[in-house]
Amino acid sequence: MPKAEETVLQIDLKALKHNYTHLRSKLKDNTKFMAVVKAFGYGSDAVEIAKYLQDLNTDYFAVAYASEGVELRKAGITAPILVLHPIPSNFKTIIENCLEPNLYNAKVLNEFIEMASAENQKDYPVHVKFNTGLNRLGFWENDVDYVVSKLKATNAVKVVSLFSHLAASEDLNEKEFTDSQIKSFKTIAENFINAIGYKPMLHICNTSGILNYPEAHFNMVRSGIGLYGFGNSDKENKHLKPIAVLKTIISQIHKIEKGESVGYNRAFISDGFYKTATLPIGHADGIGRQYGNGKGYVIINGKEAPIIGNVCMDMIMVNITDIDCKEGDEVIIFNDNTTAEALASKANTISYELITSVSQRVKREFI
Incomplete structure (x- = not known):
């Protein structure tokens, strides 16, 4: 890389491609890949990272907040963008920019349905998160009937994915706990699909989940830190390149x-x-x-x-x-x-x- 003449962060897009290709090689051909580009692309540059990954045919992007998704849309990113932590005050902005919210509790679910209805939306794509043990965001397993009842009562939104988040997928000493999360998610998904009458995509794997739990790849996986060159273990770091x-x-x-x-x-x-x-x-x-x-x-x-x-x-x-x-x-x-x-x-x-x-x-x- 060029010599520095000032403080500079040099970002190697070839390394990014290497990491993306390596992670994608772990998946079946029909498994979608969601690239997580929140927090300025993990401190690099979300716009440039997303543009490059979109050219590599990344299926989905994920950001934490609506403002991050808006920035990507303004930069020409047309792929679907999941907003992982939407705030009700930003729901109209989300709709105006064709972003897809994570609905994670009753307040968010009801208020987004209300906003989508007010904006004359039909089958607006949303994602529903269930908590399986991280205890951060998400409905509980016993909320399935409630969530489905609210969704069946409107045609303003339609669930495109159900997802959860693994708490310790990088730590094989916690394999029993991770297996219990995956089992819980399978039960939730089965109950939800039976009740709603159609099959949304399912995703639970983060970077370490991709590498350590191939049986849980489902329809889509999410990768953040792996894209930027870190596999959360010495073994996996050998296959990735810090960008x-x-x-x-x-x-x-x-x-x-x-x-x-x-x-x-x-x-x-x-x-x-x-x-x-x-x-x-x-x-x-x-x-x-x-x-x-x-x-x-x-x-x-x-x-x-x-x-x-x-x-x-x-x-x-x-x-x-x-x-x-x-x-x-x-x-x-x-x-x-x-x-x-x-x-x-x-x-x-x-x-x-x-x-x-x-x-x-x-x-x-x-x-």
Whole structure:
């Protein structure tokens, strides 16, 4: 990839294609693929990611909120878009932009039916979510009759899918729990289909579900983190390629004598001679304060440079005492060798948090 001349997130679309192709290879030919592009495409760029995946014939997209779906529509995305967490105040916007809401409780179900009826809709596509153990969003198994009664009483909406969400599909120590979720979902789906009289699509698998539970692929699967290069295990990571490289440069080099401090609150006090490099990236760019004081590191000329002191809003300082480098040299925050997952683990967090935290003020480059 090109050398950095400023703080930049470089996004490799060939890596994205590789990940998509690998995940799709796990599916039967008639199983649909839903690409999850919420949170700015997991911190990359939702519009460019969606455009590229639409050209690869992705069947569906998923976003968290209506505003994310509107942005995709404005950019020319024509594929169906599921809004995973719709809010009633956005229902009219959802209809105006041909987005498809997840109906997850009685309030949302009734208010969307009311809005769709007021907008003279017929068979407007909706998705119904059932909770099978994550305990976040979704109707319960004993709500099936209630949901079906409401749907049968209107022709304004029609269910295009039933779905649920696995809580621990990446953890094979929780296989018994995951199997119980899948079994519960099958029972819910059977009861729902028998009551409603037609067959919506079924989907429960996320990325780790795709990889670990092929028997639960049903009619469609959803993938988020896998598309961006992470398989939630060392075994699966070998088959995927992180699509994003976060880079910056050295702005200034300092020589620090014994007893001198570095950064806010004098969090680092030198016990001898040090050289430090100041980098133009900070917690406003996604490198949280938890990476400070030696927990996090960057790569300069192939060597690890630990973060010294507290992370600032726009800058971090790193220890380059034993590294041959100069002002203007490129610095790697994460790439496909020193991954976001590896860096995140140093701060006791996960790759999802780090990559989705990359600020929108960081320049994006597409390779």
